[in-house]
Amino acid sequence: MDLSSYFTSKRGGDSSFSVEAPKIKFGPGSLTEIGSDAKILGMRRVAVFTDRRIGKLAPVHTVTQALQKAGIDLATFDETEIEPTDRSFKAATVFAKEGKFDGFVSVGGGSVMDTAKAANLYSTFPDDFLAYVNAPIGKAKSVPGTLKPHIACPTTFGTASECTGIAVFDLLERMSKTGIVSPRLRPSLGILDPTTLATLPKEILAANGFDVFSHSVESITARPFTHRPAPPSPSERPLSQGANPYSDINCLAAIRLIGDNLLDAVNTRKERYFRPLMFAGMLAGIGFGNAGCHLPHGMSYAVSGLVKDYQPTGWPTDHPLVPHGISVIVNSPAVFRYTADACPERHMIAATAIGANTEGAPLKAAGTLLADRVIDMMRQTGMPNGLAGVGYSEEDLDGLTEKAFPQKRLLDNAPLTISRNQLKALFQGAMTYW
Ligand SMILES: NC(=O)c1ccc[n+]([C@@H]2O[C@H](COP(=O)([O-])OP(=O)(O)OC[C@H]3O[C@@H](n4cnc5c(N)ncnc54)[C@H](O)[C@@H]3O)[C@@H](O)[C@H]2O)c1
Numbered sequence: 558m559d560l561s562s563y564f565t566s567k568r569g570g571d572s573s574f575s576v577e578a579p580k581i582k583f584g585p586g587s588l589t590e591i592g593s594d595a596k597i598l599g600m601r602r603v604a605v606f607t608d609r610r611i612g613k614l615a616p617v618h619t620v621t622q623a624l625q626k627a628g629i630d631l632a633t634f635d636e637t638e639i640e641p642t643d644r645s646f647k648a649a650t651v652f653a654k655e656g657k658f659d660g661f662v663s664v665g666g667g668s669v670m671d672t673a674k675a676a677n678l679y680s681t682f683p684d685d686f687l688a689y690v691n692a693p694i695g696k697a698k699s700v701p702g703t704l705k706p707h708i709a710c711p712t713t714f715g716t717a718s719e720c721t722g723i724a725v726f727d728l729l730e731r732m733s734k735t736g737i738v739s740p741r742l743r744p745s746l747g748i749l750d751p752t753t754l755a756t757l758p759k760e761i762l763a764a765n766g767f768d769v770f771s772h773s774v775e776s777i778t779a780r781p782f783t784h785r786p787a788p789p790s791p792s793e794r795p796l797s798q799g800a801n802p803y804s805d806i807n808c809l810a811a812i813r814l815i816g817d818n819l820l821d822a823v824n825t826r827k828e829r830y831f832r833p834l835m836f837a838g839m840l841a842g843i844g845f846g847n848a849g850c851h852l853p854h855g856m857s858y859a860v861s862g863l864v865k866d867y868q869p870t871g872w873p874t875d876h877p878l879v880p881h882g883i884s885v886i887v888n889s890p891a892v893f894r895y896t897a898d899a900c901p902e903r904h905m906i907a908a909t910a911i912g913a914n915t916e917g918a919p920l921k922a923a924g925t926l927l928a929d930r931v932i933d934m935m936r937q938t939g940m941p942n943g944l945a946g947v948g949y950s951e952e953d954l955d956g957l958t959e960k961a962f963p964q965k966r967l968l969d970n971a972p973l974t975i976s977r978n979q980l981k982a983l984f985q986g987a988m989t990y991w
């Protein structure tokens with residue numbers, strides 16, 4: 558099928574897209590090189606961010622040893638909250654200000670990398686907390702200058718936070734997930750060492766894999782960049798540009814890697830699966846960093862923000878939480894059934910790539926084939942059965958809809974326009990799958 562036929566021109570639509578590529582090092586053992594990388598970036602006194610669990614594991618040990626061997630002074634912050642909040646971003650900022658650091662290193666999942674980004678921002682350019690936060694919740698002020706160098710070392714593979722200029726957090730007073738977005742938040746270097754995944758519980762492996770899968774399918778099926786209004790000036794072209802020929806390549810490759818490796822990785826946890834999964838996460842990260850996600854991610858902020866008492870196995874149990882990958886994948890099948898009408902070829906390509914049997918199937922079956930394959934993979938990896946599986950019921954449909962509808966940036970990136978009622982119907986369709 559021809560992917561380029563999607564990019565039809567539209568009156569007033571954009572005719573160019575830009576590619577922001579992160580600086581990445583990838584490979585088993587790559588973390589041992591961090592001392593030299595930090596020196597090249599001019600670091601002499603480093604803030605090492607991690608969380609309490611990873612702080613006790615090999616990757617943090619490897620990183621701190623390598624930094625010290627290179628003669629770099631350091632202090633460690635391990636109080637990162639999992640799925641961070643404004644409270645933990647502020648605590649990390651106090652640490653960053655007091656330590657007088659000239660560089661940042663984060664070793665952990667999205668929670669840790671995002672916390673390091675925020676601490677770097679607020680300690681370098683102090684302001685009211687809401688100043689840099691996305692509108693309409695915050696003032697979306699531009700980051701005024703270059704931040705201190707930051708080396709991000711993921712120990713998960715879903716978020717691709719090492720590739721993005723995004724820091725996500727829960728604003729406690731609003732029970733709402735939001736974020737800070739600026740190309741200046743993008744780490745100076747991401748070091749991806751697949752051996753770090755060896756200690757990941759299987760539930761987190763699965764949630765990460767589905768996050769990567771959804772990043773990729775959302776990017777491929779996003780509205781084409783040619784249908785987004787042309788920016789008033791080149792500097793105003795958004796990071797979420799819509800589907801484009803560059804992100805198509807990365808994201809399609811990522812879907813295949815997830816289809817080929819995720820089930821075996823979760824069910825055997827054998828090391829040979831970690832490299833392709835981490836590579837898939839990176840490819841998808843670069844892809845969605847330029848294309849942008851749409852409905853499953855837009856809906857996920859409501860699913861995680863309104864959490865009741867769900868406490869998943871594999872994550873810390875000090876508070877209820879719907880982890881990011883789970884809050885996304887519970888929506889994806891319902892969404893893809895619906896969005897397939899707008900671009901059935903792309904949904905069919907995604908269904909084939911993730912391993913559905915699509916031979917001879919008519920295009921109108923694309924959404925169902927894709928959704929059914931995802932549902933089958935969710936069942937085989939112990940994911941919750943839709944929204945009901947994470948504690949929601951029909952009574953919550955209005956609340957979820959109200960919370961997700963303002964996620965304009967993500968909703969507008971969908972391949973079709975979505976009304977409040979349609980959004981509610983999507984949540985309803987995501988309630989149970991089997
Ligand atoms: N910045 C972005 O672009 C972006 C994109 C998507 C999601 N996010 C955010 O990232 C966060 C989720 O990040 P995540 O899914 O990477 O997980 P996480 O950082 O929240 O970690 C989940 C759990 O896994 C543990 N863990 C991490 N690596 C481990 C390892 N190798 N071995 C054993 N345990 C390990 C952590 O200690 C934690 O308990 C959310 O806050 C989400 O909103 C950010």
Ligand SMILES: [Fe+2]
Binds near residue numbers: 715716772854881
């Ligand atoms: Fe995600």
